[in-house]
Amino acid sequence: MSSEDDLQLAREASAFYLKFSESVLKETPGHLKLAESVSAGFTQYAYAFVAFDAEKIDTKNPKVAAQMRERAARLYARAHRHAMVALERSHPGFGDALRKPDTKNPLQLTKTQVPLAYWAAASLGGWISMSKDAPDLVADLPLSMRLAELAWQTNPTYGQGALxxxxxxxxxxxxxxxxxxxxxxxxxxxxxxxxxxxxxxxxxxxxxxxxxxxxxxxxxxxxxxxxxxxxxxxxxxxxxxxxxxxxxxxxxxxx
Structure with missing residues (x-):
C-alpha cells in the first residue's frame, strides 16, 4: 500500500488488509515481519484516516471529534500491542527490561527488531496523544522515548529519516x-x-x-x-x- 497515492482507495482497501493480516498473524505469532506490517498498518491507518479527521472537525463538531480520537486511541493501542508481543517473543523479558532498565545488562536490539521498536514507539506516542485525559497512559511517554532510543542506538538511519x-x-x-x-x-x-x-x-x-x-x-x-x-x-x-x-x-x- 505504501506506493499507492490515492488516499480514498487506500482508505477503502486498508480495513480489509489489516483484518486479514491480523488474522494471519494470530496463526503465526512469531513472524516478526508480519507483526511489523500489522503494527505499521494500524498505526498509519489511525494517523491518516482517524486522528487527522478528528483534528479537522474538532472546532465544528467536538463531540464527534472526541469519539474519533477514542477510536484512534484504540487503533494505536492495537498497533502497540502487536509490536510489543512480537518483541517479547523474540526477546523474552523485553517488556520488563524496558520498564526497569538494568545498567549492568543494558537492553539492546538486533537490526531485525528495530522496525518493531520503531512502530511500538510511534504507536504508543500516538495512543498517548489521543488520551490526554488518561494520566496513567500519559506517564508512559518515557517508554515511547526508550523504544525509539533503543532503535536509534542500533540503526539511526532507519526508515530514511523516519526514526x-x-x-x-x-x-x-x-x-x-x-x-x-x-x-x-x-x-x-x-x-x-x-x-x-x-x-x-x-x-x-x-x-x-x-x-x-x-x-x-x-x-x-x-x-x-x-x-x-x-x-x-x-x-x-x-x-x-x-x-x-x-x-x-x-x-x-x-x-
Missing part, C-alpha cells in the same frame, strides 16, 4: 525537551530523506516552528513538503500533502 523524525517529535513533546536537540533530529531526518519524503518537513514545522511561533519558517517548511509530495508520489507523501495543506489553511488560527 530521526520520530526522535525529534518525542524530544519536542516531552516535558523539558530541548528545542535545539529536536531541531537537530529533524534536520537529520530531512537529510536522510534525500528530498523524497515530506514527513520530516511537516514534523519540523509542527515540532519546532509552531512552538517557536516562527510563522515564516512554518510556512516555508510546509511549502517545501508540498513540493516534495508532488514530485514523489506515495501514500505517505499524499498523507503529508493533505496535512500540510490543512495546516497552511489554518495558519491564521495557529499564529
Amino acid at each position: 530521526a523524525s520520530l526522535m525529534g517529535t518525542l524530544e519536542a513533546a516531552k516535558v523539558g525537551g530541548s528545542r535545539p536537540k529536536a531541531q537537530a533530529y529533524f534536520d537529520q531526518a530531512i537529510a536522510l530523506s534525500q528530498g523524497k519524503e515530506a514527513g520530516p518537513l511537516v514534523a519540523k514545522a509542527e515540532g519546532v516552528a509552531l512552538p517557536a511561533e516562527d510563522r515564516k519558517q512554518f510556512e516555508q517548511l510546509l511549502q517545501q513538503a508540498l513540493a516534495i509530495s508532488q514530485a514523489h508520489r506515495s501514500l505517505q507523501n499524499e498523507v503529508m500533502r493533505e496535512r500540510a495543506q490543512w495546516l497552511l489553511s489554518s495558519v491564521d488560527e495557529l499564529f
